[in-house]
Amino acid sequence: MTPLDETISAIRPADRDAMARAREHQDRLTKPRGALGALEDVAVRLAGVAGVCPPPMPTPAALAIFAADHGVHAQGVSPWPQEVTTQMVANFLAGGAVANAFAASAGASVTVVDVGVASDLPAAPGLRARKVAYGTADLSLGPAMTADQAAAALAVGVETARELIEGGARCLITGDMGIANTTASAALICAYTGREAAEVTGRGTGIDDATHQHKIGVVRRALEANRLRETDGFAPERRDDALRALASVGGLEHAAIAGFILAAAAARVPVILDGVIAGSAALAAVALAPAAASYCVAGHRSAEPGHAATLDHLGLRPLVDLELRLGEGTGGLLAHPLVSAAVRVMHEVATFDSAGVTDKER
Ligand SMILES: O=C(O)c1ccc[n+]([C@@H]2O[C@H](COP(=O)([O-])O)[C@@H](O)[C@H]2O)c1
Numbered sequence: 001m002t003p004l005d006e007t008i009s010a011i012r013p014a015d016r017d018a019m020a021r022a023r024e025h026q027d028r029l030t031k032p033r034g035a036l037g038a039l040e041d042v043a044v045r046l047a048g049v050a051g052v053c054p055p056p057m058p059t060p061a062a063l064a065i066f067a068a069d070h071g072v073h074a075q076g077v078s079p080w081p082q083e084v085t086t087q088m089v090a091n092f093l094a095g096g097a098v099a100n101a102f103a104a105s106a107g108a109s110v111t112v113v114d115v116g117v118a119s120d121l122p123a124a125p126g127l128r129a130r131k132v133a134y135g136t137a138d139l140s141l142g143p144a145m146t147a148d149q150a151a152a153a154l155a156v157g158v159e160t161a162r163e164l165i166e167g168g169a170r171c172l173i174t175g176d177m178g179i180a181n182t183t184a185s186a187a188l189i190c191a192y193t194g195r196e197a198a199e200v201t202g203r204g205t206g207i208d209d210a211t212h213q214h215k216i217g218v219v220r221r222a223l224e225a226n227r228l229r230e231t232d233g234f235a236p237e238r239r240d241d242a243l244r245a246l247a248s249v250g251g252l253e254h255a256a257i258a259g260f261i262l263a264a265a266a267a268r269v270p271v272i273l274d275g276v277i278a279g280s281a282a283l284a285a286v287a288l289a290p291a292a293a294s295y296c297v298a299g300h301r302s303a304e305p306g307h308a309a310t311l312d313h314l315g316l317r318p319l320v321d322l323e324l325r326l327g328e329g330t331g332g333l334l335a336h337p338l339v340s341a342a343v344r345v346m347h348e349v350a351t352f353d354s355a356g357v358t359d360k361e362r
């Protein structure tokens with residue numbers, strides 16, 4: 001069995017009994033029922049993830065930033081030069097990026113994974129050198145990756161999640177870095193949700209109207225060139241098609257993030273998703289293993305239009321909505337204290353009985 005098959009076959013549905021117990025427990029705590037709104041759902045979800053009530057605290061948390069480059073950059077879909085991917089990897093390793101500041105705030109560790117950066121990176125503490133290729137091929141002309149490359153990148157994500165969990169992480173957070181990866185994300189979202197390119201293709205790091213229209217055309221051509229439309233007989237619920245879509249229009253970081261999510265689910269550890277790149281990778285993970293959706297928490301909703309469509313498709317409600325469009329794991333990191341607070345309530349808040357507070361008459 002490949003690491004992917006092993007991982008997928010280990011994923012169990014969320015534990016319904018633990019979730020029911022968590023819901024009942026919430027209702028006995030000294031607050032009006034439902035007063036913690038969506039945070040109550042987070043606590044219940046985490047009980048389902050762990051299979052116990054109350055669920056374990058999601059600490060310590062570990063962020064993995066998967067970095068890779070994209071052949072589609074040659075189509076002029078991003079205003080930034082490709083070398084910014086390499087330069088930002090150095091910035092993460094030096095502790096100078098927004099993700100580092102947010103990770104320090106959240107008390108999360110930061111691991112940077114080179115799964116496909118288009119340059120040779122010097123070895124450094126905190127860098128996992130797992131390059132599968134020097135970036136992908138141009139997805140608008142044909143497959144971005146071979147099936148073997150996609151499988152290797154998925155395995156990098158699986159292995160990274162397993163090692164972080166073995167090292168003590170009790171919550172994983174997805175991060176990404178890859179100039180032009182919002183184009184790949186839009187194409188993945190079209191493939192897995194059936195949405196139109198114009199609905200889900202956004203401005204990424206910031207492009208003008210003309211470049212945005214051009215980017216929509218690039219996404220359309222990618223779907224056509226790779227036969228990823230329903231009219232081509234493409235059906236993402238079929239495993240072969242789900243894998244083919246990921247290899248055809250995904251990035252190496254998307255594949256790695258999909259593996260990371262699947263391995264978190266297999267280990268019954270919650271994974272907080274960052275923005276549109278993580279969301280589109282989660283679509284791939286969930287196409288391969290539908291039960292994996294229950295193990296995901298949507299950290300935030302990105303300003304990219306495809307992200308809302310993605311979260312709808314996954315049935316996830318974002319915890320934070322601040323119009324962020326940075327990636328790196330920043331939205332996931334901001335959500336982590338909310339997830340922790342939701343779980344802490346389950347451990348520490350008194351019940352009506354224990355505190356001698358009169359419950360309302362039902
Ligand atoms: O996380 C998001 O939703 C998000 C939205 C827009 C941009 N990004 C980041 O910006 C880079 C890709 O933007 P672009 O315009 O080059 O496709 C990549 O490094 C992503 O991490 C990330």
Ligand SMILES: Cc1cc2nc[nH]c2cc1C
Binds near residue numbers: 176326328
């Ligand atoms: C500077 C910069 C930082 C980033 N972090 C994630 N994506 C990014 C894109 C750019 C351009």
